[in-house]
Amino acid sequence: MDEAGIGIWGVPLAIFAGAIRVSTPFIFVSLGESITERSGRINLGLEGTLVFGAMTAYAIAVMSNSPWLGVFAAMATGAVFGLIHGFICKFPKVNDIAIGIAMMQFGLGLAFFLGKPFIQPVAPHLPSIPLGGWSDLPQIQSALNINVLFIIGGLLSVMLWWAFKNTRVGLVLRVVGDSSDAARAMGLNPDSVRLLATAVGGSLAAVGGAYLSLFYPGSWNEGISSGQGLMAVALVIFARWNPIGCFLAALLFGGAGALGPALQSVGVTQGYYLFYAAPYVLTLVILVATSSPTRSLAGAPGALSITK
Amino acid sequence: MTKLLPMNRRSFLQTTASGAAAIGFAPSLFSTPAAAQAALTVGFIYVGPKDDYGYNQAHAEGAIVIKAMSGVTVVEEENVPETVDVQKTMESMINLDGASLVFPTSFGYFDPHMLEMAKKYPDVQFRHCGGLWKEGTNPMNTGSYFGYIGQGQYLNGIAAGYTSKSKKIGFVAAKPIPQVLQNINSFLLGARSVDPAITCQVIFTGEWSLAVKEAEATNALIDQGADVITCHVDSPKVVVETAAGRGAFVCGYHANQSPLAPEKYLTGAEWAWGNVYTKFVTEAQAGTPLGNFVRGGLKDGFVKMSPLGPGVSEEARKKFDATLAEMMAGSFSVFKGPIKDNKGGDAVTAGQTFAEDAIELESMAYLVEGVVGSTS
Numbered sequence: 134m135d136e137a138g139i140g141i142w143g144v145p146l147a148i149f150a151g152a153i154r155v156s157t158p159f160i161f162v163s164l165g166e167s168i169t170e171r172s173g174r175i176n177l178g179l180e181g182t183l184v185f186g187a188m189t190a191y192a193i194a195v196m197s198n199s200p201w202l203g204v205f206a207a208m209a210t211g212a213v214f215g216l217i218h219g220f221i222c223k224f225p226k227v228n229d230i231a232i233g234i235a236m237m238q239f240g241l242g243l244a245f246f247l248g249k250p251f252i253q254p255v256a257p258h259l260p261s262i263p264l265g266g267w268s269d270l271p272q273i274q275s276a277l278n279i280n281v282l283f284i285i286g287g288l289l290s291v292m293l294w295w296a297f298k299n300t301r302v303g304l305v306l307r308v309v310g311d312s313s314d315a316a317r318a319m320g321l322n323p324d325s326v327r328l329l330a331t332a333v334g335g336s337l338a339a340v341g342g343a344y345l346s347l348f349y350p351g352s353w354n355e356g357i358s359s360g361q362g363l364m365a366v367a368l369v370i371f372a373r374w375n376p377i378g379c380f381l382a383a384l385l386f387g388g389a390g391a392l393g394p395a396l397q398s399v400g401v402t403q404g405y406y407l408f409y410a411a412p413y414v415l416t417l418v419i420l421v422a423t424s425s426p427t428r429s430l431a432g433a434p435g436a437l438s439i440t441k
Numbered sequence: 442m443t444k445l446l447p448m449n450r451r452s453f454l455q456t457t458a459s460g461a462a463a464i465g466f467a468p469s470l471f472s473t474p475a476a477a478q479a480a481l482t483v484g485f486i487y488v489g490p491k492d493d494y495g496y497n498q499a500h501a502e503g504a505i506v507i508k509a510m511s512g513v514t515v516v517e518e519e520n521v522p523e524t525v526d527v528q529k530t531m532e533s534m535i536n537l538d539g540a541s542l543v544f545p546t547s548f549g550y551f552d553p554h555m556l557e558m559a560k561k562y563p564d565v566q567f568r569h570c571g572g573l574w575k576e577g578t579n580p581m582n583t584g585s586y587f588g589y590i591g592q593g594q595y596l597n598g599i600a601a602g603y604t605s606k607s608k609k610i611g612f613v614a615a616k617p618i619p620q621v622l623q624n625i626n627s628f629l630l631g632a633r634s635v636d637p638a639i640t641c642q643v644i645f646t647g648e649w650s651l652a653v654k655e656a657e658a659t660n661a662l663i664d665q666g667a668d669v670i671t672c673h674v675d676s677p678k679v680v681v682e683t684a685a686g687r688g689a690f691v692c693g694y695h696a697n698q699s700p701l702a703p704e705k706y707l708t709g710a711e712w713a714w715g716n717v718y719t720k721f722v723t724e725a726q727a728g729t730p731l732g733n734f735v736r737g738g739l740k741d742g743f744v745k746m747s748p749l750g751p752g753v754s755e756e757a758r759k760k761f762d763a764t765l766a767e768m769m770a771g772s773f774s775v776f777k778g779p780i781k782d783n784k785g786g787d788a789v790t791a792g793q794t795f796a797e798d799a800i801e802l803e804s805m806a807y808l809v810e811g812v813v814g815s816t817s
Binding site: 140143146147150151154155245249252253255271272275276345349350351352354355356357359361390391393394395397398399400402403404405406409 | 489490492493494520642643644645646647650651652653654655656657658660661662663664665676678679682683686687688700701813814815817
C-alpha cells in the first residue's frame with residue numbers, strides 16, 4: 134500500500150494498542166470489584182461510580198487545571214459511594230445486588246446532573262510515557278504512548294495478587310469473604326471489613342472513570358462509559374477473583390474491542406457488527422470452555438451472595 | 442363488530458383527548474398577557490446534552506437565536522429518550538409552560554410520539570427535524586424540516602483534498618443510512634474534485650454516540666495513513682480531539698468544533714437552524730400557516746460552513762470560495778454522472794444529474810468509487 138499506511142499490520146497493532154488504551158478502566162473497576170467481592174459482597178453500582186468518577190475528575194481538572202487533582206478527587210468520591218453501599222448493606226436482610234443497582238442509577242443520575250456545565254470545557258489530560266521512541270513509525274510511537282494509570286494498574290494487580298495470599302490484610306479479607314461466622318469466631322467484624330473493602334473498591338473504580346475522561350477518549354459526556362463498569366464487574370467472575378486474571382481479562386477485552394475498527398480500516402468491511410460482538414463472544418467461549426459440571430466456581434468467596 | 446357500536450374505541454379516545462386538551466388549555470387563557478398578539482412559547486426537546494459540540498448543540502444554538510425575538514419564550518429539555526418520555530415532556534411543555542409551538546429535534550421522536558401528541562393537542566403546532574412528514578398521512582398541525590448538508594461535506598472534501606499529503610482521508614460514521622452515506626460520498630467527491638487519486642476510508646461504529654469506539658476508529662484511520670478526518674456521529678468532540686491529538690487535520694460536522702482544535706480544524710459543515718426557527722416563529726406570530734415540509738441547503742441558509750482554519754492553503758481557499766459561490770447560486774450538483782459505486786456498478790449514469798433536493802438522493806444505498814468501506 135502507500136507509505137503512510139501500515140496495511141494489514143494495522144490489525145495486530147490496533148489490537149495491541151487497543152488492549153493498552155481501552156483496558157485501563159476495565160482494570161481498575163475489576164481490581165476494585167475483586168477486593169470487594171473477596172470480602173463477600175458484590176457492588177454492582179460500580180458503573181455509577183465509574184461515571185461519577187469520570188465526571189468528578191474532569192470537573193476538578195477543568196477547575197484546578199491539574200489532572201492529578203482530578204484523579205484524587207475521583208478516588209475520594211468513589212470511596213464515598215463505596216461507603217454508602219457498604220453502610221446500607223450492613224443492615225440485615227438488605228440485598229447487596231439490589232442496593233448496587235440503586236447506587237448505579239444514583240451515581241449516573243448525579244453525574245449527569247452535576248456534570249452538565251463540564252461537557253463543553255476542555256480539561257488538561259493525564260500525562261503519558263512515550264515508550265515508542267525506538268521506532269520510526271508514528272503508529273507504533275502512538276500505540277506506545279502509555280498512560281501512567283495503565284502501568285499503575287498493572288503493578289497494582291500483581292501487588293493485590295501477592296497481598297491476598299501473603300499479608301494479614303489479605304487473609305482477613307479472605308476469611309470474611311469465605312465465612313462470616315469463622316471471621317466472627319476470630320474476633321473480626323465482617324461488616325467493618327466489608328465496609329472498607331467496598332470503599333477501596335469504589336475508589337479504584339473511580340480511577341477507571343478518571344482515565345476515561347482525562348486520557349482516553351479524554352472528554353466528559355454522559356455516554357462516556359456505555360456499560361464498561363458493568364462489563365468489568367462481570368470480568369471479575371470471568372477472572373475467578375484473581376487480580377492478575379482481572380488484568381489479563383481486561384487486556385483481552387480491550388484488544389478484542391479494537392478488532393472491529395481495525396479490520397474496517399484495512400478494508401475488511403463486511404459484517405462489522407459481528408466484529409463488534411467479538412469481546413462478548415470471546416467471553417462466552419472462554420466461560421464455557423473453562424466451566425465444569427462437577428465442581429463449583431474455583432476461587433469464589435463462600436459468603437458471596439451469588440454462591441449462596 | 443366495532444362498527445355496530447355507536448361509539449368505537451377510537452372516537453371515544455378522540456373525544457376524551459380533546460376534552461383533556463380543553464382542560465389543559467384553560468390555564469393559558471388566564472396567563473395570556475393583554476398586549477401580546479405576538480406572545481409565543483416555544484418548546485425545544487433534545488435527545489442529548491445541548492452543549493455536545495454536535496447535533497444537539499446545533500439545535501440549541503437555533504433556540505438561542507429565537508430567544509432574542511420579542512414576545513418569544515423558549516422552554517427546553519435535554520436528554521429526553523426517544524420513548525414515551527418524550528410524550529410526557531411535550532405534554533408538560535404544552536400544559537404547564539403553555540407552549541404552542543414544539544420542536545422535538547430527534548429523529549425517533551416522530552412516530553408515534555409526536556403524532557400521538559399532535560392528535561391530542563390539535564391547537565399546538567409540532568415541527569420535527571428529520572423530514573418524515575407526508576401529506577395526507579400525517580396531521581396538518583405537524584410537519585418536518587431538514588437541511589441538505591451534503592454540499593457542506595463536499596466543501597469539507599475540497600479543503601481535505603488540498604490538505605491531505607497521503608491522499609487518504611478518513612470518515613468515522615455511525616450507521617449506514619442514506620443521509621450518512623450521502624455525506625461520506627460527498628466528502629470523497631469533494632476531495633476527488635481536487636485530486637482524483639484520493640481515497641476515503643470509512644469506519645462505521647454502529648451507534649450514534651460511543652465515545653471509546655469513535656476514538657478507536659479515529660486511531661485506526663490514522664494508523665492506516667489517513668491525514669484528514671471527518672465524521673457523522675452525534676457529537677464529533679471525541680473524533681476531533683483524538684484526530685488533532687494524533688496530528689491529523691479535521692473537518693467538522695453539525696456545529697463548529699474549531700475551539701477544540703484551532704490549528705487542525707480546516708472547516709466544517711454546520712447546521713444553521715437559527716434561520717429555520719426564526720422563519721417558523723415569525724409565521725406563528727403573524728398567524729400565517731407554518732410550512733409542513735420545509736427543506737433547504739446552503740443557499741437557503743439551512744446549512745453554513747465554519748470559517749476556514751489556518752491549515753487551509755490559499756489555493757484551497759480559492760476553489761472552496763468558487764464552489765461555495767456556485768452552490769449559493771443554485772447551479773451546483775454533487776452527484777453528476779457518470780459516477781461508479783465502489784463495487785464497480787453504476788451509481789449515477791452518464792448524463793444524469795441530481796440536484797441537491799432530488800428525492801433519489803434520499804434513498805442512497807451505495808458508496809461511490811474511491812470510498813473504502815461497505816454498507817453492511
